[in-house]
Amino acid sequence: MINRILRVSGKSTTGSSEDAAPKAAVRLEDVTHEYGSGGSRLRSGTGRTVTALRGISLEVENGEIVGLRGPSGSGKSTILHAVSGLLVPTRGRVELKGTDLAGLSGRNRTRARRRHVGIVFQRFHLLPSLSARANVALPLVQAGVPKPDRRERATALLEQVGLGDRITHLPGELSGGERQRVAIARALVSDPDVLIADEPTGELDTATGADVLELLTDVARDRAVLVASHDDETLAVADRVISLRDGQVIDDGR
Numbered sequence: 001m002i003n004r005i006l007r008v009s010g011k012s013t014t015g016s017s018e019d020a021a022p023k024a025a026v027r028l029e030d031v032t033h034e035y036g037s038g039g040s041r042l043r044s045g046t047g048r049t050v051t052a053l054r055g056i057s058l059e060v061e062n063g064e065i066v067g068l069r070g071p072s073g074s075g076k077s078t079i080l081h082a083v084s085g086l087l088v089p090t091r092g093r094v095e096l097k098g099t100d101l102a103g104l105s106g107r108n109r110t111r112a113r114r115r116h117v118g119i120v121f122q123r124f125h126l127l128p129s130l131s132a133r134a135n136v137a138l139p140l141v142q143a144g145v146p147k148p149d150r151r152e153r154a155t156a157l158l159e160q161v162g163l164g165d166r167i168t169h170l171p172g173e174l175s176g177g178e179r180q181r182v183a184i185a186r187a188l189v190s191d192p193d194v195l196i197a198d199e200p201t202g203e204l205d206t207a208t209g210a211d212v213l214e215l216l217t218d219v220a221r222d223r224a225v226l227v228a229s230h231d232d233e234t235l236a237v238a239d240r241v242i243s244l245r246d247g248q249v250i251d252d253g254r
């Protein structure tokens with residue numbers, strides 16, 4: 001049984017002054033994205049534009065797990081990149097906790113991502129030369145948190161994801177499931193309001209994948225979680241599954 005993942009005291013899901021009126025944690029409104037359209041050189045030259053998203057609108061509430069289902073190329077990753085602020089869509093609004101990411105400078109968008117969004121990747125993306133604890137603590141280095149506090153928070157999270165006895169192990173000394181738990185702990189270390197996961201069980205066997213999904217479900221109790229997958233077992237943990245095709249919502253799961 002996985003321990004309950006506790007949120008950092010003082011940062012409740014509904015209590016901060018900036019979100020006194022409850023808002024969707026994530027909100028996309030009529031989002032269209034064309035890769036390759038940013039530079040006029042591409043349009044006028046041989047470059048082609050690819051329309052990855054065509055008028056996507058969706059919302060994810062606090063405590064809700066929303067799945068994104070769709071064949072390869074349907075736009076799942078592009079949506080996750082837009083939510084994390086890694087990509088600014090060609091048109092439309094992407095709001096995190098009520099703030100339109102497109103209205104922020106690049107630096108403030110990065111800040112918003114670090115503050116509000118945790119990201120879990122299919123292939124874990126751990127740094128191989130760093131211990132599990134140092135990997136988990138890494139976002140706190142970027143946030144300027146003092147080392148003793150980083151170590152304490154990373155250790156506590158590793159204990160909460162069931163890896164209290166693996167703290168000093170390198171990623172290469174861990175199983176796939178353990179690596180993904182480290183990655184989830186890292187995604188949670190800044191206590192984000194939103195967790196996004198792109199095929200989080202894609203590299204794992206069924207039993208290990210089920211454990212990781214249980215962990216994600218536990219995490220979601222007081223966060224918004226957006227999971228992209230084409231695996232039905234992964235999507236089964238979602239409260240609602242949005243189906244995509246060719247960059248459009250064909251079923252919003254409501």
Ligand code: ADP
Nearest residue numbers: 035050052070071072073074075076077078079
């Ligand atoms: P999914 O995650 O569902 O597989 P993606 O969001 O990765 O879908 O891709 C949606 C569409 O955008 C596809 O046609 C894909 O080829 C295209 N695409 C994705 N990333 C890029 C990119 N960096 N440059 C150009 N086209 C891209």
